[in-house]
Amino acid sequence: xxxxxxxxxxxxxxxxxxxxxxxxxxxxxxxxxxxxxxxxxxxxxxxxxxxxxxxxxxxxxxxx
Ligand SMILES: [Zn+2]
Numbered sequence: 001x002x003x004x005x006x007x008x009x010x011x012x013x014x015x016x017x018x019x020x021x022x023x024x025x026x027x028x029x030x031x032x033x034x035x036x037x038x039x040x041x042x043x044x045x046x047x048x049x050x051x052x053x054x055x056x057x058x059x060x061x062x063x064x
């Protein structure tokens with residue numbers, strides 16, 4: 001799986017794998033339902049922490 005270079009806020013690992021792309025999260029706030037913009041979900045390979053980024057975020061990749 002493709003890996004991105006970044007720093008995990010929990011363990012400072014710089015390796016994460018893509019857990020999902022174009023993921024929209026829904027929820028409720030004060031009786032109104034909302035849906036987020038499409039997000040890229042990265043999961044730290046070391047501690048399993050999930051990180052969410054909007055699709056405009058860019059990451060340093062090796063190759064591709
Ligand atoms: Zn981590």
